[in-house]
Amino acid sequence: QVRLVESGGGEVQVGGSLTLTCARSGEMYFDYYMGWFRERPGKEREGVAGITSDGKTFYEDAAVKERFTIFKGNDKNILYLRIDNLKPEDTALYVCASGGSSRWEGSLSLPWFNYWGQGTRVTVSS
Numbered sequence: 001q002v003r004l005v006e007s008g009g010g011e012v013q014v015g016g017s018l019t020l021t022c023a024r025s026g027e028m029y030f031d032y033y034m035g036w037f038r039e040r041p042g043k044e045r046e047g048v049a050g051i052t053s054d055g056k057t058f059y060e061d062a063a064v065k066e067r068f069t070i071f072k073g074n075d076k077n078i079l080y081l082r083i084d085n086l087k088p089e090d091t092a093l094y095v096c097a098s099g100g101s102s103r104w105e106g107s108l109s110l111p112w113f114n115y116w117g118q119g120t121r122v123t124v125s126s
Contacts, residue, residue: 001026001027001115002024002025002026002027002098002114002115003024003025003026003115004022004023004024004096004097004098004115004116004117005022005023005025005117005118006020006021006022006094006095006096006117006118006119006120007020007021007022007023007120008020008021008120009094009119009120009121009122009123010121010122010123011123011124011125012086012122012123012124012125013086013124013125013126014086014087014088014124014125014126015085015086016086016124017082017083017084017085017086018082018083018086018122019080019081019082019083020036020080020081020082020083020094020096020120020122021078021079021080022034022036022078022079022080022081022096022117023077023078024077024078024079024096024098025077032053032098032099032100033050033051033052033053033098033099033100033104034050034051034072034079034096034097034098034099035047035048035049035050035051035070035096035097035098035099035108035113036048036049036050036068036070036079036081036094036095036096036097037094037095037096037097037108037110037113038090038092038093038094038095039092039093039095039119040089040091040092041091041092045095045110046060046108047060047108047109047110048060048064048068048070048081048094048108049064049065049068049069049070049081049108050070050106050107050108051070051071051072051079052104052106053076055071055072056106057070057071058106058107058108060108067083067084067085067086068081068082068083068084069081069082069084079096081094083122086122086124087124088124088125088126089124090122090124091122091123091124092121092122093119093120093121093122094119094120094121094122095116095117095118095119096116096117096119097110097113097114097115097116097117098113098114098115099112099113099114099115100114
């Protein structure tokens with residue numbers, strides 16, 4: 001079993017920056033990938049960014065890539081998401097996920113991810 005625990009959310013002013021953290025523990029795969037997703041008010045969960053075990057990154061689209069950065073620290077079981085120039089539309093529950101399929105090529109479609117955290121809430125206020 002894999003456990004994912006997010007932290008770092010809160011209320012932030014428009015234009016500010018925030019770094020979210022996800023700690024992964026439990027069953028360890030030789031090769032696994034992780035991702036960040038978000039649930040904006042009234043909308044379905046959507047992918048934001050993903051990263052392979054060796055650090056290759058994927059983003060949902062070019063607009064996300066401009067302000068979001070997914071990365072891992074020295075401890076490869078700690079995942080981060082930095083969000084710059086925060087906008088009101090970034091208000092969401094941010095959820096970390098992990099998967100272990102050898103066929104994954106960067107898709108942020110939800111079925112590729114087996115384990116999910118509870119999320120950390122980000123509120124951007126003007």
